[in-house]
Amino acid sequence: MPTLATALLQGLKDHGARELFGIPGDFVLPFFKIVEETAILPCFTLSHEPAVGFAADAAARYRSGIGVAVVTYGAGAFNVVNAVAGAYAERSPVVVVAGAPGARERASGLLLHHQARSVDTQFAVFREITCDQAVLDDPVTAPGEIARVLRSARERSLPVYIELPRDMVDVEVAPVPVLPPRAAEPDALAECAAEIVALLGRATSPVIVVDVEVRRYGIEAAVATLARRLGIPVVTTFMGRGLLQQAPDVLRGTYLGSAGDPAVTRLVEDADALLLLGVILCDTNFALSEKRFDWRHTVLAIDRSVRVGHHVYPDLPIEDLVAALLDRTEGDAAPKPRTLPPFEAYPRGLVADDRPLAPTDIATALNDLFDRHGPMPMASDIGDCLFTAMEIDNTALAAPGYYAGMGFGVPAGIGVAAATGTRPLILVGDGAFQMTGWELGNCRRYGLDPIVIVFNNASWEMLRVFQPESKFNDLSDWNFAAAAPSLGGHGERVSTRKELAAALEQAVARRGVFSLIEAMIPRGVTSRTLARFVSGLKSARDRQ
Numbered sequence: 001m002p003t004l005a006t007a008l009l010q011g012l013k014d015h016g017a018r019e020l021f022g023i024p025g026d027f028v029l030p031f032f033k034i035v036e037e038t039a040i041l042p043c044f045t046l047s048h049e050p051a052v053g054f055a056a057d058a059a060a061r062y063r064s065g066i067g068v069a070v071v072t073y074g075a076g077a078f079n080v081v082n083a084v085a086g087a088y089a090e091r092s093p094v095v096v097v098a099g100a101p102g103a104r105e106r107a108s109g110l111l112l113h114h115q116a117r118s119v120d121t122q123f124a125v126f127r128e129i130t131c132d133q134a135v136l137d138d139p140v141t142a143p144g145e146i147a148r149v150l151r152s153a154r155e156r157s158l159p160v161y162i163e164l165p166r167d168m169v170d171v172e173v174a175p176v177p178v179l180p181p182r183a184a185e186p187d188a189l190a191e192c193a194a195e196i197v198a199l200l201g202r203a204t205s206p207v208i209v210v211d212v213e214v215r216r217y218g219i220e221a222a223v224a225t226l227a228r229r230l231g232i233p234v235v236t237t238f239m240g241r242g243l244l245q246q247a248p249d250v251l252r253g254t255y256l257g258s259a260g261d262p263a264v265t266r267l268v269e270d271a272d273a274l275l276l277l278g279v280i281l282c283d284t285n286f287a288l289s290e291k292r293f294d295w296r297h298t299v300l301a302i303d304r305s306v307r308v309g310h311h312v313y314p315d316l317p318i319e320d321l322v323a324a325l326l327d328r329t330e331g332d333a334a335p336k337p338r339t340l341p342p343f344e345a346y347p348r349g350l351v352a353d354d355r356p357l358a359p360t361d362i363a364t365a366l367n368d369l370f371d372r373h374g375p376m377p378m379a380s381d382i383g384d385c386l387f388t389a390m391e392i393d394n395t396a397l398a399a400p401g402y403y404a405g406m407g408f409g410v411p412a413g414i415g416v417a418a419a420t421g422t423r424p425l426i427l428v429g430d431g432a433f434q435m436t437g438w439e440l441g442n443c444r445r446y447g448l449d450p451i452v453i454v455f456n457n458a459s460w461e462m463l464r465v466f467q468p469e470s471k472f473n474d475l476s477d478w479n480f481a482a483a484a485p486s487l488g489g490h491g492e493r494v495s496t497r498k499e500l501a502a503a504l505e506q507a508v509a510r511r512g513v514f515s516l517i518e519a520m521i522p523r524g525v526t527s528r529t530l531a532r533f534v535s536g537l538k539s540a541r542d543r544q
């Protein structure tokens with residue numbers, strides 16, 4: 001029989017995990033020993049637990065599977081809370097494996113190191129930011145508990161919490177089973193699909209809007225097929241940016257309300273039917289909408305339920321719904337042709353001259369670079385770098401567009417590189433780099449070589465655009481490029497468009513070490529998208 005540690009590791013692997021991210025501590029040392037000795041899953045240790053959570057989150061997003069964060073009790077686990085909260089908000093299935101005291105310690109009558117309020121405070125905190133939890137304190141129930149929690153992570157696409165008391169690691173247990181997915185109730189699914197097909201069939205200008213769950217459940221290709229078959233254009237939300245980049249024939253861009261491409265905004269807001277697939281109804285996706293949803297002609301599928309008009313079908317997995325819609329439209333007559341707006345235009349053709357840099361120049365240079373060398377998967381932090389990403393042609397993107405927590409970018413890029421073996425491009429502001437950019441120092445030992453663009457405006461610029469009078473937004477210049485070599489990478493500071501273009505080409509050619517390009521941007525110069533977002537928000541506030 002396996003031990004609990006090996007059964008847990010094999011169970012994680014059987015449920016789709018392909019690596020672990022973590023930082024050991026005395027409450028998980030025995031488990032980390034088994035991790036290293038068995039090599040059932042490769043383990044990437046990082047330098048600070050927020051990065052562990054962000055890396056596991058990004059790995060889950062890019063793989064459309066689970067990501068795993070292993071942390072010690074108390075100090076480690078509480079450090080990863082913010083990253084897990086962001087994963088919950090953005091529906092990313094991160095599995096938190098947290099160490100904990102053993103039975104004898106709990107009964108010692110002493111307050112334990114790393115303990116906060118009570119020994120169970122850690123469990124109480126994670127119960128708020130995970131969809132399912134298990135404490136592995138009974139060898140008989142542990143395998144079934146692990147299976148239940150891992151199925152919850154995959155079915156809900158939400159984080160889960162597994163508490164591993166350190167005296168249980170070597171206990172013999174049965175192997176962890178893989179429970180069958182809970183299928184949709186067939187009649188409900190058929191009724192729902194029929195109602196949606198009829199609603200779309202009555203419409204003359206329907207639109208499909210896609211968001212995170214279309215990636216989380218791996219149904220991008222199925223959605224593209226449905227759109228083609230019905231002749232319905234697809235747009236992404238802000239959060240869904242990067243989806244369906246393999247389907248440019250049906251994708252029309254990203255909906256940003258009054259901050260976005262006017263043709264895309266008109267397409268969505270003039271639609272007489274909306275099919276919202278995996279869409280988070282949040283402010284960053286819809287705060288700038290100039291029109292409210294008309295729920296009589298709107299369908300929303302998210303979190304295993306489907307709202308059609310003013311009634312809801314519970315417990316219908318989105319992947320089953322899309323499959324049922326495809327079944328119902330198989331062999332349908334060719335859709336009525338529609339004149340659609342051209343795919344939203346992205347800036348190209350950077351003039352490589354001595355003019356100072358603006359964020360939109362970075363987007364233009366990257367669109368040119370991707371045309372020459374092929375697209376790179378991107379990870380972006382929050383800040384103007386994320387608004388700039390909206391001007392970069394549709395390539396895969398992991399970014400905290402809704403939860404909007406800083407510090408995600410660099411660790412997420414490391415997570416993508418570790419999980420996919422691809423070379424990511426990381427976009428990060430100077431303020432966010434100050435938080436977690438130093439994790440680049442871990443690239444050397446894992447042979448990772450991301451390209452990192454630091455938008456250095458020596459400013460918390462996103463705060464300044466809303467409160468320009470505050471001096472605390474003025475940051476000093478940390479000269480990140482000069483620090484890169486000591487972290488094991490290559491750093492270069494660029495201030496003009498010509499320098500940027502050259503640095504990007506050299507970075508693409510440089511392999512085996514990370515390349516940090518520190519783009520110096522004058523304070524107060526923002527991307528076009530952020531400028532439109534800010535003016536849109538201000539006029540929306542004036543209208544209230």
Ligand SMILES: Cc1ncc(Cc2csc(CCOP(=O)(O)OP(=O)(O)O)c2C)c(N)n1
Pocket residue numbers: 382383384385404405406407428429430431432433455457459460461462463
């Ligand atoms: C963990 C956390 N703490 C504070 C904040 C609040 C914030 C939102 S945007 C911002 C400034 C970001 O500065 P940066 O230089 O990275 O980018 P840019 O604006 O383009 O100059 C702050 C402090 C958030 N969102 N998350």
Ligand SMILES: [Mg+2]
Pocket residue numbers: 429430431455456457458459460461
């Ligand atoms: Mg900044």
